[in-house]
Amino acid sequence: MGKRSITDVEIGLIKAMLLRPMKNKDIQFYFNRQDRAVNSGRITQIRDGTYGPEVPTASEQDLNAFLSSFKPADIGAVVGEILPPREPTLSERALALFAKGRVGWMLTSHETDRIECKETFCLRPEARFADPLRSIAGLANNAGGFIFFGVTELPDGMLQATGLTNKSFQQTDPAEINRCLAGALHPVPTFTTLTITVGEAEVGVIHVEKHDHPPVMAIKNINTEIKEGAIYYRYVGETRVIKPGELQQIISYREQKAVAEFSRRMARIAVGSAATLDLDTGKVEGKQGSFLIDEQLLPKIQFLRQGQFSEEAGAPALRLIGDVSPIKSGERETIRSNVTSEAVLLNFLKVTPVAQPLQYVVHSAHTARAWLPLFYYVEASKMTVEDVVSTLLAERATYKQRRDAAVARLNGTGPSALNRAVGKVQSTLLSLLNGEIAAPVHVSEVAIVAQAIQAIPPAKTVDYGWLKNILLAAYDQTNETTDQHKLARSMVYRAACRLDELEFSHLVRRK
Structure with missing residues (x-):
C-alpha cells in the first residue's frame, strides 16, 4: 500500500468519532488542512474498513483530549461545498x-x-x-x-x-x-x-x-x-x-415579551388571520364576520388551539383544530403542563381523559424511555396520524432517536411491541388468552406476565380493561430502584404498548 495522507493516529480518532456517531462533514472539520484535504469518501472508507483496517480505534479519553485541545488552522482547505459553521454539541x-x-x-x-x-x-x-x-x-x-x-x-x-x-x-x-x-x-x-x-x-x-x-x-x-x-x-x-x-430585570423581560406577543396577535387580527373571543358575551369577531357561542358552553371553553375564518356558502365559520369538547358530569380531566413517562403509562392504563392528548405523544421526543403508549392519545386528539407525525417532527427533540422511533411506530414502519413467546411465557400466554392469569403480587412475577401480554398475536379478542388492571397491579410491584425492579418496569411499559397497538392503532390509521 502507498503512503497514506492521513496518519494512523488520525485514523484512530476518526474511528472513535464515527462510533459517537458524528457525521462525515463534521469529522472533516477537524482534519482538513490547506496542504491536505480529507474528503467525505475517505471517511466512508474508514467507516467501511477499507482504509486503515488494522489501525486501532482511539480511546474515549484520547478523543476527548483531542476535542478539548483542538484549534483550527488559520487557513483551512475547503472541500466541496462551503458548509455553515457547526454548533458544538453540549458534550x-x-x-x-x-x-x-x-x-x-x-x-x-x-x-x-x-x-x-x-x-x-x-x-x-x-x-x-x-x-x-x-x-x-x-x-x-x-x-x-x-x-x-x-x-x-x-x-x-x-x-x-x-x-x-x-x-x-x-x-x-x-x-x-x-x-x-x-x-x-x-x-x-x-x-x-x-x-x-x-x-x-x-x-x-x-x-x-x-x-x-x-x-x-x-x-x-x-x-x-x-x-x-x-x-x-x-x-x-x-x-x-x-x-x-435582578428581580427587576426579570420583570422587565416579562413585560417586553408580553408587549411583543400582544403586538404579534394584534397584527394577526388586523390581517384577518385571527379572531377575538369575548368570554363575557361569547361573541367571536374577525375580519370576515362574527358569531355567538352559546352561554352554556362558555364555562367549558379552556383554549382554542388554532382557528381561522373561511367562507363557505356565504357564511363565516370558525374551523377548530384540536379538541374542544364537553365532559360528562362526574368525569375529570387531567391537565399536565409537564408530562412524565409515568403519566403517559398510567393515564392509558386507567383510561383517564386528558385535556391535551397531543402533548402525551410529544413527550416521546423528551424521554429516554423506548416504549410508551401512543395510539390511545392520537385517537383522543382527534387528529390524523399525518398531523401528529408532523408535530413530532417539528419538535426540538431532547432524544431525537426516541422521537424518530415514535414517528416510525405511528407510520407503521417502526418496531412493534409484539414479542415472541417461548418457554414459560408461552404457557402463560395460553392461560392469558383463556382469561386464567392472576395479577402479580411480587416483582418476580411481573416479567412473565408482561412478556405474555407482549406476545398477544394480532386479531386475538382480549378483554383490554382486565389486562390493563393486570398491568396496573404489575406496575405497583416495581417501585424500587434495583435492577430487577427497573427491568420489570420496562417490561410493563412495553406490554402497555402492545395493548395500545392492538386496541387503537387500526382506529387512528383509518382516519
Missing part, C-alpha cells in the same frame, strides 16, 4: 471547560454564574438533592448553564475532575429528575443530562436552559436549602435568593 461545550493540569484535569475557571460543581450525586431522598435543585432554579432564572457532578475543590481552590464514585447518575432516568423538579419548582426548568469523560474521570452533567417565562419559584420547603415562595438566582460562585436588581 463538546462541557469538555471545553476542562484542561489538563499538573495534577489532573481541571476546570479552566472557578465557579461562575453559569457553572457550579458538586462532588457527588444523590437524587433520593429528596433532601440530598436540595442543593442541586436550588442551583437548577438559579441557573434557569439567570442565563442557564452547567452543573458538574464528580468535580472536587482542592485546598488551593482549583476544581479537579475526580469522577463519580458510583453509577447512580448514569442509571438515573431523566424523568425521575423531572418529577423531582415538578414537585419542588414552578414553572419547571428545562434541562438535559449527559455524562462526559474528562481524562479518566466520568463526570455527570446537568445542563439547564434559561427559562422562557421566569421567575422559577420554589413551591415547598426542603430542609434549610429551599424555602417555599423563594426565587433563587445564580450569581458568580453562589446561588442565593434573588436581589431586587
